[in-house]
Amino acid sequence: MSPSILHRPAGRDLAVSFEFFPPRSAEMDEQLWRAIQRLAPLGPSYVSVTYGAGGSTRERTHATVKRLVDETPLAPAAHLTCVAASRAEILEVADQYWAAGVRHIVALRGDPPTGPGQAYEPHPEGFAYASDLVVGLRARHDFEISVAAYPEGHPQATSLAADVDNLKRKVDAGATRAITQFFFDNGMYFRFVDKCRAAGITVPIVPGIMPIMSYAQACRFAGMCGATIPSGMARHFEGLDDDPETRKLVAAALATEQCTKLADHGVDELHFYTLNRADLTYAICHMLGLRAQPAVATSAA
Numbered sequence: 001m002s003p004s005i006l007h008r009p010a011g012r013d014l015a016v017s018f019e020f021f022p023p024r025s026a027e028m029d030e031q032l033w034r035a036i037q038r039l040a041p042l043g044p045s046y047v048s049v050t051y052g053a054g055g056s057t058r059e060r061t062h063a064t065v066k067r068l069v070d071e072t073p074l075a076p077a078a079h080l081t082c083v084a085a086s087r088a089e090i091l092e093v094a095d096q097y098w099a100a101g102v103r104h105i106v107a108l109r110g111d112p113p114t115g116p117g118q119a120y121e122p123h124p125e126g127f128a129y130a131s132d133l134v135v136g137l138r139a140r141h142d143f144e145i146s147v148a149a150y151p152e153g154h155p156q157a158t159s160l161a162a163d164v165d166n167l168k169r170k171v172d173a174g175a176t177r178a179i180t181q182f183f184f185d186n187g188m189y190f191r192f193v194d195k196c197r198a199a200g201i202t203v204p205i206v207p208g209i210m211p212i213m214s215y216a217q218a219c220r221f222a223g224m225c226g227a228t229i230p231s232g233m234a235r236h237f238e239g240l241d242d243d244p245e246t247r248k249l250v251a252a253a254l255a256t257e258q259c260t261k262l263a264d265h266g267v268d269e270l271h272f273y274t275l276n277r278a279d280l281t282y283a284i285c286h287m288l289g290l291r292a293q294p295a296v297a298t299s300a301a
Helices: 026-042 059-073 089-099 130-140 160-173 186-198 215-223 244-264 278-286
Strands: 013-019 047-049 076-081 102-108 142-149 177-182 205-209 268-271
Touching: 013 026, 013 278, 026 278, 047 059, 047 130, 047 177, 059 076, 059 089, 076 089, 076 130, 102 130, 130 142, 130 160, 160 177, 160 186, 177 186, 177 215, 177 268, 186 205, 186 244, 205 244, 244 278, 268 278
Parallel strands: 013 047, 013 268, 047 076, 076 102, 102 142, 142 177, 177 205, 205 268
Antiparallel strands: none
């Protein structure tokens, strides 16, 4: 399936991709596939599926990715981490993905099984860091490999410069794309891209966009990953805790404005963190100009 393109009045084209996480219950499984059915007709370039700390969602991730391959026209990108597994175990998972028809991996160091913010300890027989994982994957199969980037620096990085150096190592190891952590301040993203280009990083650096379904939740997520919340954002959500419909309208408007400004400054690809819900992401894409393509079928059976 060819990548979907947002056709903008200025003639610039903008591609999109979506991230999902594997469901933990039958109800969550239904919610996930409703979201996939809703978003699939927008024709994303790919859809990624996350992988829990320590491989805690390994089987559910693989099942979700396999179903995407078997039952939809979408191109899945499977997350794979270094945490709590040997090189042999990780490469076996990569082999399973390749055999299932997956050709795109999102290679990550991953969070410790004890949770984000805790000390990271490489597995004694595993890949120590994402750059090592990229090398292993590149030698194993001809995957397209995406890696993570952090416009405001990874919470455990000693400095933003050190984090740029780490991204350079991942790209030099064979990564073909970087997808950023979500951010709300476009200035942070553009300054980060400038630093990356100055360091010789030439691969696409795709902005990660997280529509705000709950302001309190967004603040928690931002606190965990070190993302800045703009000072004026809180007032947009004041008094809307018990008004989800208005909150959605505000969130869609803010994210659309952010995406439009990114595109106006030359960004040609966006990656949406959907949290397995389609409405906000669909509305944002619609306001950006994307329309559903005909004859895109998915199965929720």
